[in-house]
Amino acid sequence: MADTVRRPLMAGNWKMNLNHLEAIALVQKLAFSLNEKQLTEVETVVLPPFTDLRSVQTLIDGDKLLIGYGAQDLSPYASGAYTGEISGPMLARLGCQYVVVGHSERRAYHHEDDATVNAKVAAALAHGLAPILCVGEGLEVREAAGHVAHCSDQLDAALKGLTAEQVEKVVIAYEPVWAIGTGKTATPEDAQEVCGAVRERVAERFGKETGERTRVLYGGSVKSSNIAGIMAKPDVDGALIGGASLDADEFAKIVRFPEHVSR
Numbered sequence: 001m002a003d004t005v006r007r008p009l010m011a012g013n014w015k016m017n018l019n020h021l022e023a024i025a026l027v028q029k030l031a032f033s034l035n036e037k038q039l040t041e042v043e044t045v046v047l048p049p050f051t052d053l054r055s056v057q058t059l060i061d062g063d064k065l066l067i068g069y070g071a072q073d074l075s076p077y078a079s080g081a082y083t084g085e086i087s088g089p090m091l092a093r094l095g096c097q098y099v100v101v102g103h104s105e106r107r108a109y110h111h112e113d114d115a116t117v118n119a120k121v122a123a124a125l126a127h128g129l130a131p132i133l134c135v136g137e138g139l140e141v142r143e144a145a146g147h148v149a150h151c152s153d154q155l156d157a158a159l160k161g162l163t164a165e166q167v168e169k170v171v172i173a174y175e176p177v178w179a180i181g182t183g184k185t186a187t188p189e190d191a192q193e194v195c196g197a198v199r200e201r202v203a204e205r206f207g208k209e210t211g212e213r214t215r216v217l218y219g220g221s222v223k224s225s226n227i228a229g230i231m232a233k234p235d236v237d238g239a240l241i242g243g244a245s246l247d248a249d250e251f252a253k254i255v256r257f258p259e260h261v262s263r
């Protein structure tokens, strides 16, 4: 992790897990497990299913918890006849700060292509939400050593038409598909290679300052036992955590990573 203006971000993507009652219990436990200093040093965010958001908002606002929250997806449209969809304005009204866009599970199971991801990034920004934009290669691309080019192409497509000022608000998450939910974590060097390349690409297209300010996360089988090594890398500003974020103790240990990193 570089000594820059970039505040570390640990975001827990719960995926399709935990109902609204379980969500309240987890957020309460997470908040009790971390003190003000830890939550100030490391931005801590939960990304629950849509049905939990109102409960999470009520708890976080009511108890003034230093925990952020957001959604896992949004429609590219603001309103209209799109059955089953949830819009940016709806999420903004619920106080969401973040929304995941282009997660590999949505690209694979919901056939989201680069144009859709680009439209969703723009929709999020238009409604004051910071997109957590996911890029990442599958195993075949990795084995053919095409991972950097693949992520760079996904990034270019997703950021098409944006200004530098907008790009600074985007959080980019490098999530190698082969490391998601598999227990196969990328090594800190693997994470650094792509996170560094992503930052360089942002700098090339939107300017050096924008590259320096944009946060780049790693995601894929992150746990308390491997987070310190990953966060020691200069271009990794945090993590997008799946399975491990469903356990409040484990998530809190991940947030406390600075205690295990020598800087």
Ligand SMILES: O=C[C@H](O)COP(=O)(O)O
Pocket: 013, 103, 175, 179, 180, 181, 182, 183, 219, 220, 221, 222, 240, 241, 242, 243, 244
């Ligand atoms: O969004 C989170 C990632 O898909 C990582 O999931 P995981 O930590 O369960 O491997």
